[in-house]
Amino acid sequence: MRLLVKNMVCPRCISAVRDLLVSEGLTVRSVSLGDVEIEDNLSDEERHSLAGKLRDIGFELLDDPRSQLVEQIRVAVLKWVRMEEERPKLSEYLSCQLSKDYSALSKLFSEVKGVTIERFAIIHRIEYVKELLCYSQLSTSEIAYRLGYSSPAYLSSQFKQVTGMTPKEFRELGHHKRISLDAL
Numbered sequence: 001m002r003l004l005v006k007n008m009v010c011p012r013c014i015s016a017v018r019d020l021l022v023s024e025g026l027t028v029r030s031v032s033l034g035d036v037e038i039e040d041n042l043s044d045e046e047r048h049s050l051a052g053k054l055r056d057i058g059f060e061l062l063d064d065p066r067s068q069l070v071e072q073i074r075v076a077v078l079k080w081v082r083m084e085e086e087r088p089k090l091s092e093y094l095s096c097q098l099s100k101d102y103s104a105l106s107k108l109f110s111e112v113k114g115v116t117i118e119r120f121a122i123i124h125r126i127e128y129v130k131e132l133l134c135y136s137q138l139s140t141s142e143i144a145y146r147l148g149y150s151s152p153a154y155l156s157s158q159f160k161q162v163t164g165m166t167p168k169e170f171r172e173l174g175h176h177k178r179i180s181l182d183a184l
Contacts, residue, residue, distance in 0.1 A: 001037070001038050001039075001040060001041050001042060002035070002036070002037055003035075003036040003037075003038065003061060004034055004035060004036075004061070004062040004067075004068045004071050004072070005017055005034055005035070005036055005054060005059050005060065005061055005062065005071075006034065006059060006060040006061075006062055006067070006071050007058055007059045007060060008033050008034050008059060008075075009033065009078070013033075013059070014031050014032065014033065016057055016059075017031055017036060017054070017059060018031045020053055020054065020057060021036065021038060021050075024050065024053070026038045026039075026040050027039035027040055033075045033078065033079070034071050034072065034074070034075040035072075035075070047061070066108060066112060067112070069098070069100075069105070069108060070108065070109055070112045070113065072098055073094060073098065073105055073108075073109050073117065074120070076093070076094055076097045076098060077090070077094070077117065077120055077121050077124060078124060080093050080094075080121065081121060081124045081125050081128050081147070082128060083148075084146075086148065087148040090117070090118065090121055091106075094117070105117065122158065122162065123162065125147055125158075126158065126159055126162045126163065128147065129143055129147065129155065129159055129167065130163075130170065132146070133167055133170055133171045134171075140152050140155060140156060140167045140168070143155065143167070155167070
């Protein structure tokens with residue numbers, strides 16, 4: 001049985017959800033960002049109980065097909081942002097990953113989230129840039145290359161547009177204001 005879980009954004013989230021499922025006596029096949037596969041079939045009552053327990057630890061079990069697809073888009077964007085290899089165009093990547101027409105995905109996402117997929121991806125990329133600026137010794141040029149920007153200047157321009165400061169100013173600040181991924 002496949003379950004979609006909202007607000008899973010990191011390996012710790014995956015671990016927390018896996019631990020909860022195991023503690024409930026469920027046989028877990030796999031857990032990845034936003035996606036859970038269990039061997040068990042849940043009754044409506046068991047599903048409701050599991051939803052409550054997930055909610056207690058900050059997650060949401062998604063039942064509505066529209067919400068499920070929006071969550072799949074969100075997770076796919078997060079994976080696209082953190083790709084180590086060369087990135088395809090976001091629209092092509094999402095269409096391929098979700099086997100849907102990009103314009104339909106884009107329309108649904110904008111309706112539900114109130115932001116375009118492209119803007120959502122930019123915000124996630126900038127948060128990843130912030131993470132790399134905070135926790136690595138990579139230069140802006142190295143970060144730009146790693147994240148698939150056409151140039152360090154373009155990265156700096158986009159970073160300043162979103163944050164109001166340059167990557168260098170952000171790094172020199174000392175205290176780094178970041179947005180948690182589940183809040184995006």
